[in-house]
Amino acid sequence: MTAATDHSTAARALAAAGDSESARDVAALDGAARGVERKLKPARSGLVERLLYGPAPSTAELQAGAALARRIAGSEAAVVDAALGSLARGEAFTADARLSAALRRTVAAEKAFGYTVPAAFGGAGASYGELAAVEEALAGNGLGPLAVEISGQLTIGAGSLLAYGDERQQRIFLPLVAEGRPTAFGLTEVGVGVNAKKVQAYVEQQADGDYRLFAEGPANKLWITNAVHGGLIGIVARLGRQSQQLGLFIVELPAADVALDAVHDYEFRCEPSRVAAFVANFNSRLHFRNFPIPKANRIPADGVEVLFYCLRMGRCMLAAMAAGYQRMLARDASHYARQRIGVGGPVIRHEVPRLNLGRILGGALQSRALAYLSLQQDADGVDLAGLRDLTKSAAAGAGVESMLACEHVLGGRAFHGGSRVNDARVNLHLFGVVEGEDDLILMGMVRDVTQRFVERYLSPLLGVIDAANTARDGGKLPPERRLLRIGPAAIVRHPARALPALLRLVVQPKLWLLGGWVAVNAVADLVRLPLRLLPAGAFARYRALPPLLRRHARYAERKLKMLRWTYLGLGLFYQLELTRAQIPLQRLGKCIEHLVSMLAVCHHAALGDETTREIAALQAQLLRDKYRALRLVSGLRAMQRTRRSVAAVGASLEADRCSLIADIEPQPFGHPWDERPG
Ligand SMILES: Cc1cc2nc3c(=O)[nH]c(=O)nc-3n(C[C@H](O)[C@H](O)[C@H](O)COP(=O)(O)OP(=O)(O)OC[C@H]3O[C@@H](n4cnc5c(N)ncnc54)[C@H](O)[C@@H]3O)c2cc1C
Numbered sequence: 150m151t152a153a154t155d156h157s158t159a160a161r162a163l164a165a166a167g168d169s170e171s172a173r174d175v176a177a178l179d180g181a182a183r184g185v186e187r188k189l190k191p192a193r194s195g196l197v198e199r200l201l202y203g204p205a206p207s208t209a210e211l212q213a214g215a216a217l218a219r220r221i222a223g224s225e226a227a228v229v230d231a232a233l234g235s236l237a238r239g240e241a242f243t244a245d246a247r248l249s250a251a252l253r254r255t256v257a258a259e260k261a262f263g264y265t266v267p268a269a270f271g272g273a274g275a276s277y278g279e280l281a282a283v284e285e286a287l288a289g290n291g292l293g294p295l296a297v298e299i300s301g302q303l304t305i306g307a308g309s310l311l312a313y314g315d316e317r318q319q320r321i322f323l324p325l326v327a328e329g330r331p332t333a334f335g336l337t338e339v340g341v342g343v344n345a346k347k348v349q350a351y352v353e354q355q356a357d358g359d360y361r362l363f364a365e366g367p368a369n370k371l372w373i374t375n376a377v378h379g380g381l382i383g384i385v386a387r388l389g390r391q392s393q394q395l396g397l398f399i400v401e402l403p404a405a406d407v408a409l410d411a412v413h414d415y416e417f418r419c420e421p422s423r424v425a426a427f428v429a430n431f432n433s434r435l436h437f438r439n440f441p442i443p444k445a446n447r448i449p450a451d452g453v454e455v456l457f458y459c460l461r462m463g464r465c466m467l468a469a470m471a472a473g474y475q476r477m478l479a480r481d482a483s484h485y486a487r488q489r490i491g492v493g494g495p496v497i498r499h500e501v502p503r504l505n506l507g508r509i510l511g512g513a514l515q516s517r518a519l520a521y522l523s524l525q526q527d528a529d530g531v532d533l534a535g536l537r538d539l540t541k542s543a544a545a546g547a548g549v550e551s552m553l554a555c556e557h558v559l560g561g562r563a564f565h566g567g568s569r570v571n572d573a574r575v576n577l578h579l580f581g582v583v584e585g586e587d588d589l590i591l592m593g594m595v596r597d598v599t600q601r602f603v604e605r606y607l608s609p610l611l612g613v614i615d616a617a618n619t620a621r622d623g624g625k626l627p628p629e630r631r632l633l634r635i636g637p638a639a640i641v642r643h644p645a646r647a648l649p650a651l652l653r654l655v656v657q658p659k660l661w662l663l664g665g666w667v668a669v670n671a672v673a674d675l676v677r678l679p680l681r682l683l684p685a686g687a688f689a690r691y692r693a694l695p696p697l698l699r700r701h702a703r704y705a706e707r708k709l710k711m712l713r714w715t716y717l718g719l720g721l722f723y724q725l726e727l728t729r730a731q732i733p734l735q736r737l738g739k740c741i742e743h744l745v746s747m748l749a750v751c752h753h754a755a756l757g758d759e760t761t762r763e764i765a766a767l768q769a770q771l772l773r774d775k776y777r778a779l780r781l782v783s784g785l786r787a788m789q790r791t792r793r794s795v796a797a798v799g800a801s802l803e804a805d806r807c808s809l810i811a812d813i814e815p816q817p818f819g820h821p822w823d824e825r826p827g
Pocket of ligand 1 (some may be wrong): 301341342371375427519579584585586
């Protein structure tokens with residue numbers, strides 16, 4: 150199935166709502182995601198979907214991540230000890246605070262850059278779980294930038310070759326990756342960010358079958374981590390200037406920039422991107438004109454599909470790094486609070502700094518619990534849709550909150566130049582944007598975990614509204630005249646279209662299927678209601694947890710199940726408008742994120758010691774407070790008011806008539822995308 154024909158319910162809903170541009174973009178991205186599903190062929194449906202719609206996962210499944218973390222503990226020692234030795238000798242960073250060649254050589258000798266590459270290709274043959282342990286320990290000990298570099302190298306770098314490269318490409322390039330040749334993945338361009346399918350770089354095929362790559366001006370590849378002269382890169386480019394098809398090419402970058410001259414018929418430039426995050430790493434802007442790529446270097450796959458495939462491990466590694474970073478913040482902040490005398494004695498004695506320290510530790514535990522749970526789920530062949538996105542969003546969000554909490558404990562020294570806490574700040578902030586921006590992926594997560602339910606029970610509604618928006622001549626009504634909801638307001642305003650639509654809906658056999666779902670689930674919930682009077686310890690399911698954590702796990706599971714009603718309520722209320730009602734979807738995503746995190750934290754700590762359980766109990770309570778502050782169906786009127794206000798503010802900004810900022814000139818952006826190729 151091609152991206153163009155692979156229309157998901159979401160894309161059809163967008164088209165029916167009259168948003169054809171989003172429909173096309175979403176259909177294209179969904180096509181790539183479906184390709185990943187076909188490749189991975191998950192043996193079981195996703196954990197988050199099962200937590201909402203059943204069947205409930207077993208306790209063993211929920212604790213499998215903690216068991217993985219325990220099994221692999223210590224496996225990271227060789228790489229991490231070597232790296233820390235280099236740090237202790239003062240040779241890990243150069244004078245301008247970048248990762249040094251000496252550090253890279255030291256860890257390369259321990260096969261760090263080929264950690265998950267099979268031994269047959271010169272790698273260490275470790276699992277992604279073991280890689281996560283390395284990532285966490287490096288980030289936890291002041292070597293976050295090395296963790297970033299190795300993660301990029303092995304998730305989107307080697308990962309793409311291992312999963313999609315042919316036998317020759319693996320044989321030639323994987324040994325280079327394993328020996329430490331920096332390996333990048335280049336999708337983002339000056340003119341294209343999150344809308345990945347829109348990349349403008351393209352190749353032209355020559356008579357001999359080889360390719361020439363053009364990525365000029367706005368099509369320059371931008372912010373490419375690990376991209377450096379002499380390094381390797383997987384480059385995403387269109388297969389022809391006007392083609393809709395995206396290819397992927399493995400390229401060995403020249404050792405220096407190349408200009409057109411008597412010897413060279415192509416141009417290449419690799420310049421620092423000047424980004425002020427990942428500052429210790431290579432991060433570049435790449436220019437290609439007529440750049441030769443042998444035909445054998447085309448990886449036989451869609452470039453965005455490969456990215457999505459690799460991002461699933463990238464997101465787990467990001468969570469492991471976030472766990473490490475937060476453990477480091479907790480270490481340094483608690484060390485300070487124990488020594489520093491504040492108002493009325495050492496800072497550590499006071500409740501608010503203790504809460505801040507608890508938040509940091511809780512964020513670390515949450516990120517770790519989700520990272521290893523996701524990794525074990527993936528290793529067990531469970532569909533990672535839902536959990537991988539939630540894991541990344543929760544870990545990135547916790548990282549930023551922990552940074553703020555750390556600043557409030559450490560005070561001015563949190564900003565001390567050269568301190569590892571100060572150095573962590575931008576990277577932790579960036580974690581919310583790279584590997585998928587948090588809010589976007591949370592909304593995608595909601596779509597993923599509700600997809601089966603929507604297709605089964607709510608899609609008839611889509612067909613009926615679509616029919617109500619069809620003009621007499623068979624064409625579609627213009628977007629401004631479309632009905633997005635069939636409810637009292639629509640019946641009053643457009644009775645001629647809304648009433649017949651309502652009648653058509655009532656006679657839909659699938660509506661009765663939904664009625665059956667409602668009846669069965671309502672009865673099941675009612676039957677279970679009296680069980681709430683029993684303490685959590687009365688159930689074998691919760692006896693697998695320490696007493697301190699049982700009530701939290703039970704609460705999280707109960708509320709997650711209730712969210713299936715919340716989603717139904719939102720679906721029936723918003724109907725087609727849900728395609729553009731991002732605020733409710735994002736809030737629902739956050740609710741799911743908080744509750745799944747609670748559950749993960751409790752089960753992870755079940756295999757931990759007393760201090761870990763105490764952290765888990767605090768974090769579970771803090772997450773519960775956050776969840777309770779988010780009102781969805783019960784706060785629908787307030788949310789609608791918020792949405793109306795957001796629409797008004799957004800419209801004034803869109804029309805550039807907001808008086809509060811009218812007298813301030815906007816600053817020109819870095820990397821403008823309207824420049825001419827040159
Ligand atoms: C330090 C660094 C390293 C990076 N490394 C790499 C790399 O190695 N390889 C690579 O290919 N890329 C890399 N990136 C790119 C990164 O993945 C992108 O920054 C990211 O995809 C976002 O693109 P953008 O910044 O152009 O944002 P834009 O695409 O301009 O989006 C701006 C904002 O609008 C939001 N938005 C857009 N559409 C919608 C919508 N429909 N609804 C709601 N919100 C929306 C986005 O979520 C985002 O927050 C890196 C970036 C940085 C800064």
